[in-house]
Amino acid sequence: MRHTASDPPAESPDEMRARVLASFARQAMMATLGAEMTSVTPGRVELALCHDERFTQQHGFMHAGAVAAVLDSACGYAAFSLMPPEAAVLTANYTINLLAPAAGQRFSVTGQVVRAGRTLTVCRGEAFTDGATTPFAIMQATMTAVYGRPGIHH
Secondary structure: OOOOOOOOOOHHHHHHHHHHHHHHOOOOOHHHHHOOEEEEEEEEEEEEEOOOHHHEEEOOOOOOHHHHHHHHHHHHHHHHHOOOOOOEEEEEEEEEOOOOOOOOOOOEEEEEEEEOOOOOOEEEEEEEEEEOOOOOOOEEEEEEEEEEOOOOOO
């Protein structure tokens, strides 16, 4: 992001982390799925998700919709971590590739900023199962920074 001398001072890493965690705590969908935020650094977040039979498909794998929701949140919060404190974040677009079934007991999901712009931020998300090093799902997502819109706040 480009900053000028008139920009307010950047927030500290602790302030950014607190802002991201507070926003994540308001996500009822993530709470319903049982997703937890396990790491927050500038431009990168990690989420954890445990297998839950309520969110499986007919073969017992985690449903692609649940996986996509958590990947989307990981990408969104990675982008949000680099946005100014007065910004809110919304997903503009994403593409997901499901490379293998979501088979396992514990899933690790990462969101990483590829390129941050003033308005649009492109992210990559990856989902891993049970400590694997090869993702079973990947996502490319575009997030948008939103300022001063009624009903949308950070």
